Each structure stands twice: as C-alpha cells, then as structure tokens.
Amino acid sequence: MNFKQKYVFLFPGLFVLIGILIFPIIFVVRLSLSGWNSYNGLNFIGLENYIRLFTDDPRFWQSFFRLSFLSVTTVVLQYVIGFALAHMVWKDIKFQRFFRVLFLIPMMTTPVIMTVIWRTFFHESLGPVNDILSNFGMSPKWLTDPTLAKITVIIVEVWQWTPFMFLLLLAGLLSLPKEPFLAAAIDGASPIRKFIYVTFPLMAPISIGAIIIRLIEASKIMDTVYVLTSGGPGTSTETSSFYIFIKGLREFQMGYAASMSFTYLIIMIISLTFIAKGLTKLLLKD
Amino acid sequence: MKIIKTCLSAVISSVLIFSPMAYADKWSDQFPHIKATGDIPGDCSYEEISKKNYKGKTLKINTHAVPVIGQPTALHAEQFAKLTGATVDVTHTPAGDLYAKAMVPFKAGQAPYDIVFGFSNFINDWRQYLAPVPKKYMNSTEMKDVTKSHVGVSSWDGTMYQYPVDGDRHYLKYRKDVIDNPEMQKKYKADTGKELKVPTTWKEYGEMAKYFNGWDWDGDGEKEYGSAEVMKKDDLMFAAFFSRSVAYAKNPRTPGGFFFDLETMKPNINNPGFVEALTDWVEATKYVPPGGINFGLGDEIGSFGGGQTLFSFSWDDAFIAAMQDDSPIKNKVGAAPLPGSDKVWNRVSGKWENKYNQAPYIVWGWAVGVAKKSKVQEMAFDYLCFFSNGANHQADLAIGNFGVNPFKNSDFDPNLYIDTMGWDPEIANSYTKTLKDMEKSKNRVFPLRVRGVFEFTSAVATGTSKALAGQLSPQEALDEVAKEWEAIVSRVGKKNVQEDYAVGVKMEDNKL
Numbered sequence: 001m002n003f004k005q006k007y008v009f010l011f012p013g014l015f016v017l018i019g020i021l022i023f024p025i026i027f028v029v030r031l032s033l034s035g036w037n038s039y040n041g042l043n044f045i046g047l048e049n050y051i052r053l054f055t056d057d058p059r060f061w062q063s064f065f066r067l068s069f070l071s072v073t074t075v076v077l078q079y080v081i082g083f084a085l086a087h088m089v090w091k092d093i094k095f096q097r098f099f100r101v102l103f104l105i106p107m108m109t110t111p112v113i114m115t116v117i118w119r120t121f122f123h124e125s126l127g128p129v130n131d132i133l134s135n136f137g138m139s140p141k142w143l144t145d146p147t148l149a150k151i152t153v154i155i156v157e158v159w160q161w162t163p164f165m166f167l168l169l170l171a172g173l174l175s176l177p178k179e180p181f182l183a184a185a186i187d188g189a190s191p192i193r194k195f196i197y198v199t200f201p202l203m204a205p206i207s208i209g210a211i212i213i214r215l216i217e218a219s220k221i222m223d224t225v226y227v228l229t230s231g232g233p234g235t236s237t238e239t240s241s242f243y244i245f246i247k248g249l250r251e252f253q254m255g256y257a258a259s260m261s262f263t264y265l266i267i268m269i270i271s272l273t274f275i276a277k278g279l280t281k282l283l284l285k286d
Numbered sequence: 287m288k289i290i291k292t293c294l295s296a297v298i299s300s301v302l303i304f305s306p307m308a309y310a311d312k313w314s315d316q317f318p319h320i321k322a323t324g325d326i327p328g329d330c331s332y333e334e335i336s337k338k339n340y341k342g343k344t345l346k347i348n349t350h351a352v353p354v355i356g357q358p359t360a361l362h363a364e365q366f367a368k369l370t371g372a373t374v375d376v377t378h379t380p381a382g383d384l385y386a387k388a389m390v391p392f393k394a395g396q397a398p399y400d401i402v403f404g405f406s407n408f409i410n411d412w413r414q415y416l417a418p419v420p421k422k423y424m425n426s427t428e429m430k431d432v433t434k435s436h437v438g439v440s441s442w443d444g445t446m447y448q449y450p451v452d453g454d455r456h457y458l459k460y461r462k463d464v465i466d467n468p469e470m471q472k473k474y475k476a477d478t479g480k481e482l483k484v485p486t487t488w489k490e491y492g493e494m495a496k497y498f499n500g501w502d503w504d505g506d507g508e509k510e511y512g513s514a515e516v517m518k519k520d521d522l523m524f525a526a527f528f529s530r531s532v533a534y535a536k537n538p539r540t541p542g543g544f545f546f547d548l549e550t551m552k553p554n555i556n557n558p559g560f561v562e563a564l565t566d567w568v569e570a571t572k573y574v575p576p577g578g579i580n581f582g583l584g585d586e587i588g589s590f591g592g593g594q595t596l597f598s599f600s601w602d603d604a605f606i607a608a609m610q611d612d613s614p615i616k617n618k619v620g621a622a623p624l625p626g627s628d629k630v631w632n633r634v635s636g637k638w639e640n641k642y643n644q645a646p647y648i649v650w651g652w653a654v655g656v657a658k659k660s661k662v663q664e665m666a667f668d669y670l671c672f673f674s675n676g677a678n679h680q681a682d683l684a685i686g687n688f689g690v691n692p693f694k695n696s697d698f699d700p701n702l703y704i705d706t707m708g709w710d711p712e713i714a715n716s717y718t719k720t721l722k723d724m725e726k727s728k729n730r731v732f733p734l735r736v737r738g739v740f741e742f743t744s745a746v747a748t749g750t751s752k753a754l755a756g757q758l759s760p761q762e763a764l765d766e767v768a769k770e771w772e773a774i775v776s777r778v779g780k781k782n783v784q785e786d787y788a789v790g791v792k793m794e795d796n797k798l
Binding site for chain 2: 035037038039056059123126130143144231232236248250252253
C-alpha cells in the first residue's frame with residue numbers, strides 16, 4: 001500500500017471528525033468574534049464579546065461558581081452513595097439481582113420527564129411532599145427559597161445519576177482480584193480495615209475515572225435546572241450552561257453566547273485536567 | 287289549507303338547508319367543539335374550507351406548549367386536516383423559546399415551519415421574515431370583524447404581518463361572592479376598619495389580599511389565598527410587572543415615553559414609579575399561594591380559575607377558566623380595570639403627584655405569521671383564517687386555558703357570553719364593559735415593540751425576579767435593569783431603538 005492509498009482509507013474518518021468536532025468548534029470561535037443577534041448578522045467585532053464577558057458580566061461568573069458548587073456536591077454525594085450501594089450488592093445478599101436492577105432504574109428514565117415528576121412532588125401547594133410534611137407542621141419552600149432550591153436540584157441530580165456511579169463502581173468491584181482479600185482475611189483484618197486498606201485503594205483508578213466522567217456530565221447540568229426552577233428563584237440556581245442558553249437561545253445574542261461557550265470550554269478543560277491530576281496524586285500515591 | 291301546508295314545509299326546508307342552523311347540524315356532528323353555535327357562515331367557515339383539497343401537502347406549525355394556544359392550534363390543525371386532506375405537523379414549544387425557535391432558522395435563511403406562533407411584540411424582529419397577509423384574507427368576512435386596534439397591532443407601517451387570532455389586555459379579576467358578600471364586608475370592616483370593595487388602588491389590593499390569605503373563607507374545607515400572579519422568571523412575568531407599574535409610572539401629563547424618555551432614550555425603568563410598583567410586588571410574595579413565586583401563566587389560570595385565590599390580574603384566561611361550566615366558581619367572579627394608585631410619578635418634575643391615576647395595559651397577545659419562505663403559503667393562511675373563523679373563535683373564547691381572547695367587535699356583545707356560555711348577565715356586562723373601556727382610555731400603555739425586544743424583557747424578568755427572591759432590593763434590581771437596558775440600546779443603536787419606540791409612544795400619546 002503506498003502513501004496516497006493510506007490517506008484514502010483515512011479520509012472517511014477524518015471527514016466525520018472534521019464535520020462533527022472540528023467545524024463546530026471553529027464556527028463557535030468565529031461566531032464569538034461577531035455580534036450576531038436578532039438585529040445584526042455575522043459581522044466581525046473582534047474581541048468585544050470577550051471584553052464584555054471579562055469586564056462587565058458578573059452574572060456569568062456567579063453562575064459559574066454556582067455550577068462548581070452544584071457539580072462538586074452532587075458528584076461527591078453520588079460517589080459516596082454509589083460506592084455504598086455497589087459495595088452492598090457486591091457481596092452475596094438476598095435478592096442481589098433484584099437490587100442491582102432496581103438501583104439502575106433512575107438512570108434509565110428520561111431526565112426531563114423525571115424532573116417534571118420531581119417538580120410535581122416538590123410543588124409547594126399541590127405536591128405530596130409538603131402534603132405529608134404539613135402533618136408535622138412543616139411546609140418547606142422547596143422551589144422558591146434560594147437555598148432550598150439548590151438543595152432540591154442536588155436531590156434530583158443525585159437521584160438521577162447515582163446509578164451511573166453505582167454501575168461503574170460495581171463493575172470495578174467485580175473485576176478486583178481475590179488474592180488481596182484472602183490475604184487480609186488470613187491476617188484477621190476487620191471489614192472496616194479491609195475496606196480502607198484493600199478495597200478503596202484497589203478501586204482508586206476506577207474511582208478517578210468515574211468521578212471525572214460524572215464531573216464532566218454534571219458541569220453541563222441544564223435540563224434539571226430548566227424544568228425544575230428555570231434558574232430561579234431570582235438567579236439562585238442559574239448555572240453556566242443555563243445562562244448561556246438564556247443569552248443565546250432566549251435573547252438571541254448568539255455571538256455573545258458563543259464567546260461564553262468557548263470561554264467555558266477552556267475553563268472546563270483546564271480545571272478538569274487539574275482535578276484529574278489532583279485526584280491521581282491523592283488516590284494513587286504508590 | 288293544502289297550499290298553506292306546502293308553503294310552510296317549503297319555507298322550513300329552505301331554512302334548514304340554507305341557514306347556518308343547517309350547517310350547525312352538519313358540522314357540529316363531526317366537530318363537537320362547535321356544538322354551541324354550529325358552523326357560522328364566512329369565507330373560512332367549515333363549509334368553505336371543506337371545499338379545499340390539500341391532499342399530499344404538509345403544513346408545519348410551531349406553537350406554544352399545551353394548553354395555552356397550543357391546544358387550540360392542535361385542535362384546529364386536526365380539524366383542518368380532516369376537512370382538506372392536508373397533513374398538519376404541530377410542534378409545541380415553551381413560551382420562552384418561541385422567539386428563538388423561529389429566529390434561528392429565519393436568520394439561517396430556512397423555513398422549517400410554515401406557521402410560527404409568538405407574541406405580538408416580536409413583530410419588529412420577525413416581520414422581515416414573514417409573508418404579508420394577502421388581500422384576499424384582509425377582505426375576508428372574518429377579518430372585517432377584527433377591531434381597528436387589533437388590525438393595527440398586527441401591522442407595521444400599514445402592512446399586516448401577523449394574522450389576528452387573539453387580543454389581550456390585563457385587568458383585575460376578583461371573587462365577587464366574597465367582595466360583594468355583606469357578611470364578609472362586615473367582618474372586614476370590623477377587623478380592619480376599612481371598606482371591602484373592588485380595589486381601586488394596588489395598596490387596597492394588597493391589604494385585602496393579605497387579609498384573605500391563608501384561611502378557608504369560602505367554606506370548602508381548603509385554605510384560600512390572596513392573589514395568584516405570574517411571578518416565574520421566564521414565563522411572561524415582565525408583563526405582570528408592567529401591569530403593576532402603569533398606575534405609578536404612566537402619567538398622562540408627561541407624554542413622550544413610559545419605558546424610555548423618547549428624546550434621550552434614557553430608561554425610566556428605575557424611576558421611583560417603577561420602584562414603588564416593585565416594592566408592592568415584593569410585598570405580594572406574602573399573599574400568594576405556597577410556591578406562588580414560581581407560578582407561570584398556566585399556574586395562575588389554574589389557581590384563580592380553581593377558586594384558590596381572591597384576586598388575580600393579567601390575561602383573560604384565568605377569568606374565562608373561572609367561568610367555565612366545570613369551574614367551582616362559575617358566576618362567582620367579577621372583572622374590573624387594573625387597580626390604580628393615589629400617586630403618580632412625574633418624570634419631568636422629578637416629583638410625586640398626589641393624584642389618583644389608573645392606566646390600562648394593553649398587552650395584546652398571541653401572534654402568528656406565515657414564513658416568507660414557506661412553500662405552502664396559501665394553505666397556511668387558509669389554516670389561520672379557519673383557526674379564527676366565527677365558530678372556532680366563539681368556541682375557543684369559552685375555554686379558559688385556550689388563551690384565545692376577544693379581538694373582534696362581535697366579542698364585546700354581552701349576549702354572546704350570556705347565550706352561548708351561560709354567564710350571569712351582570713358578570714357578562716361588567717366583563718365586556720371592562721374590556722371596552724380599556725379600548726376607550728386615553729392613558730393606555732402598550733408593550734415595547736423595538737428591535738431586540740427579548741433582550742429588554744429578559745433583563746426586566748431577571749432583575750425583578752431577583753427582587754422577588756430577596757437577592758436585591760427593588761431599587762438595586764431596577765438599577766441593574768436600567769444599566770442593562772442602556773447597554774442593549776447602545777448595542778442595537780440608539781437611533782434604531784428610538785425610531786421603533788416612537789411608534790409605540792405615538793399610540794400611548796393618542797397621536798396614532
């Protein structure tokens with residue numbers, strides 16, 4: 001096979017890559033240098049959008065820090081609960097298969113539909129949650145109190161995506177070698193010591209992968225916020241992706257939204273690289 | 287005798303064949319939606335549309351989510367398909383996304399939808415992508431019944447781009463069985479020292495709403511609340527805020543702009559009139575039902591229409607829902623003009639004027655247009671003409687959550703509501719009088735219709751929702767909105783916004 005033939009075989013894959021990955025990114029960069037909105041076309045305005053973003057838009061940065069809080073909190077909770085559930089059904093327990101399937105169900109449901117159901121549950125005057133709590137003299141403002149609304153978003157996200165963490169961690173647990181556990185048992189290690197000194201370190205590589213995958217997904221949180229709170233009350237649950245959506249697809253400031261998207265992409269690449277390195281250092285000491 | 291009998295049967299037969307009653311039997315059997323009236327003759331009646339053949343053609347419509355306007359769109363699409371053989375695809379989109387859903391393909395030079403629904407204030411951004419309504423439809427029987435103001439609302443520079451299907455105003459809705467109840471009046475007087483009556487100021491509205499909040503005042507075993515309002519950020523709440531602002535900020539003695547000073551294009555949105563209205567609105571969060579600050583239009587309709595609150599304002603729909611046959615409060619509600627205020631801000635002198643002020647807010651309503659690039663324009667206009675034909679329109683008017691409200695001259699006849707919908711004559715009269723008086727008022731406010739309108743209204747929604755959530759004080763929130771408005775004006779171009787806004791100001795100042 002000569003040099004040219006190699007490129008002929010490479011071309012279909014390259015074409016798809018350019019079409020679905022490279023072109024959209026280049027287009028977003030070009031769009032971000034324009035003032036494209038409902039009254040302007042794809043004109044060139046240089047770095048004006050970026051200057052506006054860095055000097056005159058605190059709402060973007062507030063939404064970014066809110067997103068960081070929400071994604072870190074949800075992923076940590078998902079990891080802890082997911083690990084606990086995986087550990088539980090890893091062992092021989094009754095109805096093991098039933099529980100394995102049961103714990104996966106939330107992930108198999110459609111997020112938007114489930115969020116509508118959660119919104120109905122948490123509806124403050126018509127929802128069943130407050131109906132039950134009112135018997136104990138409580139009626140929390142699940143969706144209209146700025147702090148509680150964040151907690152509600154976290155609850156829904158954790159419910160929906162813990163099964164994903166559970167699935168990855170269970171697969172990891174099932175693939176662990178048996179010898180270290182046998183050795184620990186011979187040494188008379190208690191279950192807690194066995195978990196701390198054997199299971200957890202062996203699971204570290206898988207844990208890092210699972211956490212990073214979920215952090216990437218959680219940082220794009222949009223549907224839950226859109227359906228549950230619309231970013232409210234006020235802007236208290238507005239995340240970066242929802243804010244970009246408002247600017248781009250609600251207000252039709254496409255050029256500005258593109259500059260925010262690109263900036264957000266760069267920040268995410270950098271921060272996730274650091275997080276991955278940090279986790280590797282922390283969990284894979286040896 | 288035989289001759290008389292023959293003549294009589296001939297007359298009866300001809301009446302049955304040629305009168306609308308005959309069509310009523312024929313069409314209302316197939317389409318129960320129009321059972322109250324049957325088909326009503328006109329250029330786009332069931333009879334006329336059934337003569338069209340659109341077999342093999344597809345009509346694509348983007349409309350609002352179900353139920354408000356989305357449900358009648360889908361229903362009339364189904365009827366239209368049945369009558370003409372056309373295939374009609376209806377896409378439902380949340381209110382906040384209607385603008386962009388049409389604008390993205392418009393900007394890209396495409397027309398994935400033949401018909402696009404939106405709000406009438408989008409006209410300035412959309413009109414370059416919409417086909418003007420052809421003369422044939424302008425001269426139709428249905429169009430001739432549309433009020434002059436709604437023909438104007440659907441047009442720009444004398445050309446109609448939006449097909450009239452709805453006409454909206456904001457007004458006050460109240461529980462007549464409570465406000466007019468002598469026992470309640472006595473109790474209210476004893477407890478507060480004040481008269482219980484239809485509120486004429488927002489302060490009175492607030493006092494009464496607060497008093498009637500959180501207890502079972504209608505004896506149905508459930509708690510009732512003061513007021514149901516559209517407070518959800520992305521669900522037209524900016525319009526609810528303007529309704530509360532007009533009393534304090536629309537001064538008939540200072541023409542030249544409600545939203546901006548037309549000369550300087552400096553925003554008025556953070557002047558003390560608007561701040562007072564927002565302060566009232568923040569106070570209102572204490573007398574709405576639990577979760578009320580997350581109420582969208584659909585929630586407001588369900589809440590007031592279901593008998594949960596004493597008051598509501600904004601669009602007709604909540605009132606119509608309350609007057610539906612299946613409503614627990616049918617014939618127990620009243621309509622009145624929006625409350626006013628005992629003072630009004632004078633933006634020229636920079637002082638409050640201690641004079642009673644009331645200003646109607648003509649919100650207009652749902653608007654719909656046909657894409658200029660649509661390949662089935664005739665079918666699209668036929669559909670819209672059919673949508674608002676006499677029979678469909680009267681049937682739609684009677685359903686609260688359909689979102690179709692009066693915009694035809696014939697809609698202001700109280701007998702329409704008494705005869706076909708079973709309304710109490712006193713309520714029907716007060717309803718039509720309230721609407722008619724708004725048309726006559728000389729102190730009206732019309733929505734902003736300028737380029738980039740969604741940016742302006744979105745800024746108001748964000749700012750006011752921050753105040754409602756307690757994130758900012760009313761003054762801080764509106765200062766933030768004013769700053770954002772200034773930035774938008776500078777981006778769009780001061781002259782452009784000024785040119786567009788001048789049209790609205792002329793209407794407000796009664797010069798058009």
